[in-house]
Amino acid sequence: DQQVKQNSPSLSVQEGRISILNCDYTNSMFDYFLWYKKYPAEGPTFLISISSIKDKNEDGRFTVFLNKSAKHLSLHIVPSQPGDSAVYFCAASATKTGANNLFFGTGTRLTVIP
Amino acid sequence: GAVVSQHPSWVICKSGTSVKIECRSLDFQATTMFWYRQFPKQSLMLMATSNEGSKATYEQGVEKDKFLINHASLTLSTLTVTSAHPEDSSFYICSARSGLAGEGDTQYFGPGTRLTVL
Numbered sequence: 001d002q003q004v005k006q007n008s009p010s011l012s013v014q015e016g017r018i019s020i021l022n023c024d025y026t027n028s029m030f031d032y033f034l035w036y037k038k039y040p041a042e043g044p045t046f047l048i049s050i051s052s053i054k055d056k057n058e059d060g061r062f063t064v065f066l067n068k069s070a071k072h073l074s075l076h077i078v079p080s081q082p083g084d085s086a087v088y089f090c091a092a093s094a095t096k097t098g099a100n101n102l103f104f105g106t107g108t109r110l111t112v113i114p
Numbered sequence: 115g116a117v118v119s120q121h122p123s124w125v126i127c128k129s130g131t132s133v134k135i136e137c138r139s140l141d142f143q144a145t146t147m148f149w150y151r152q153f154p155k156q157s158l159m160l161m162a163t164s165n166e167g168s169k170a171t172y173e174q175g176v177e178k179d180k181f182l183i184n185h186a187s188l189t190l191s192t193l194t195v196t197s198a199h200p201e202d203s204s205f206y207i208c209s210a211r212s213g214l215a216g217e218g219d220t221q222y223f224g225p226g227t228r229l230t231v232l
Contacts, residue, residue: 032219034220034221036223041205041226041228042225042226043118043120043207043208043209043223043224043225043226044158044207044223045223046220046221046222046223049219049220089157089158091221093219095219101148101160101163102148102160102209102221103160104157104158105157106156106157107157
């Protein structure tokens with residue numbers, strides 16, 4: 001049962017434009033969300049996170065938006081750069097349950113075209 | 115951000131042998147570490163949660179006698195794949211929960227270990 005879903009397996013964006021990666025979740029207990037970037041044969045690199053008490057968090061070119069009612073979050077990258085090309089995973093955690101483990105989406109491969 | 119290392123980065127072994135993978139948090143103490151497995155073109159699958167000083171919690175379907183986890187200190191967790199078989203060939207990744215102020219629930223990942231069992 002995939003509790004975190006990334007329905008777009010791939011996305012291509014022109015350099016300088018905005019990249020929008022989407023993520024949906026089903027478990028209403030999730031209250032902490034993260035985005036990771038991953039290159040082949042490497043571990044995921046933490047990008048940005050957001051707690052459910054917020055609806056937006058910004059860090060440089062990366063902004064994460066959370067819509068709790070829709071159980072949807074998105075990662076905006078602007079402006080997109082060729083070095084951003086990688087697989088992006090969203091992840092969610094139900095911190096109040098004490099479980100701490102992350103549930104990952106299946107990833108979206110972003111290609112930024114120079 | 116916090117740094118997590120893994121060793122070795124890749125290993126090739128014969129069927130039936132055991133392989134140990136180390137995961138270290140380099141600049142922070144991690145009471146909780148996690149072990150994931152990633153198959154080609156798939157998401158990360160949580161195998162087990164490793165708590166310092168106590169037994170690991172395994173996810174459903176993961177054989178605890180095959181994948182031995184030890185979390186002996188606040189900076190080191192080990193995963194031992196016992197009696198490895200070709201179907202155990204995979205990319206194993208560990209993570210550590212930072213516990214740092216403001217990011218207590220963020221996990222930082224190691225670079226992964228590519229295991230190939232011949």
